[in-house]
Amino acid sequence: MKQVCTTAISTIFSLLAFTSCSSSNGDNKKGIADNGKPFNTTELLKYDPAKADKKIDEFMQHLHKVSGFNGNVLVAKKGKIIYEGAFGWANHLTRDSLKLSSQFELASVTKTMTGTAIMQLWEKGKIRLDQNVKDFFPDFPYDGVTIRLLLTHRSGMMNYVYFVDNIYRSQHLNQKKGLTNKEAMDLIAKYKPARFNKPNASFLYNNSNFMVLGAIIEKVTGMTYADYMKENIFKPAGMTHTAVYSKAVYDKIPADVVGHDRNSWKYSVAQNFLDGPVGDKGIYSTVADLYIFDQALKAGRLIKQATQDSAYTGHNPMIRGHFNYGYGWRIFESPGQKVVYHTGWWHGFRHIFLRDMKNDVTIVLLGNVVNGSLLHLDDLFKMTGMPVVRKGAYNGAGDTAED
DSSP, X not given: OHHXXXXXXXXXXXXXXHHHHHHTSSOOSSOBOTTSSBOOHHHHTOOOGGGOOHHHHHHHHHHHHTSOOOEEEEEEETTEEEEEEEESEEETTTTEEOOTTOOEEOGGGHHHHHHHHHHHHHHTTSOOTTOBGGGTOTTOOOTTOBHHHHHTTOSOOOOHHHHHHHHHHHTTOOSSSOOOHHHHHHHHHHHOOOOSSOTTSSOOOOTHHHHHHHHHHHHHHSSOHHHHHIIIIIHHHTOTTOEEOOTTTOSSOSOOOOOBOTTXXXXXXXXXXXXXXXXXXXXXXXXXXXXXXXXXXXXXXXXXXXXXXXXXXXXXXXXXXXXXXXXXXXXXXXTTEEEEEEEEEETTEEEEEEEETTTTEEEEEEESBOSSGGGOOHHHHHHHTOOOOOGGGBOTTSOBOOO
């Protein structure tokens, strides 16, 4: 009898372990979302180019040929992709054409995923939003900086990018090897650079906030940022073409898309030590995987809806009556309208990722030439039914400016 019970208990534990592994192994092409609706990435990504929205195609052809957009685009509405396209070169020097599967360095679009990871840890009781950074890094030189202030860019910190760049250049350090988040935190603790402002005094967007959040994720979980994001964001969402690549780990980043700066193909950007820290940047992905991320959030596969609502709530004074910042998301609001989005600009990459929460429209544009092409999207917004998400389109009272 004892042996039978032991065997039965072992079987139960094995089944539980299998169930647990199966639920987190990233095989999410089919499944049920937390909201009870089917979640099938294969279905989500179905697209027939022959049925592409002709007006959007005309717009994108013009944006490419006239405004200089070079990159990939995806537009979806009501859970269906209505347009996809790849325009131009992945690397002008080798004349490699972009493919829809091309991975781009997401630059600050990474912050949307770092913010999601932080909210996951909050849901699990691993952190508190009003917890002080010194709880994790006792040598951190600034008092009063909390996780919430980092999420909302209200920490008052200096921008570590310029501070670290100055240290590396003045001390003639190896600029090819990327530094880790922990090493960046150690430099801040050692040199104690002057902050811009007191904590919670004002909104001041800068990369330091999310680099520190990346360091906190590593400290709390005991995992690298790359491993945590893979196991807890990318796999559960079904983002099979997304990864974290850091120059602290890779001598050469294993992605084919090269960033080009100064509005010219002459200036391809070589990755260096500043491509080591992650959390503020460092995630590489595709337009399709960003759409899957959008849908996984809406389906409740990553964090609860109530948690998302707090992330999509503005925690700063309004800018021009419509624009704000939540927990890792930029926000556009007007009566009956809300768009959560993020832009990205880093080492020759320029992006925008928009999610219209009312009209259920998703727009992803990932570019690898820094120019002004993404400032000319008003007609795209209008033809998809999305509000015009451009600060320059509004006056100080929040009204639409005259063209």
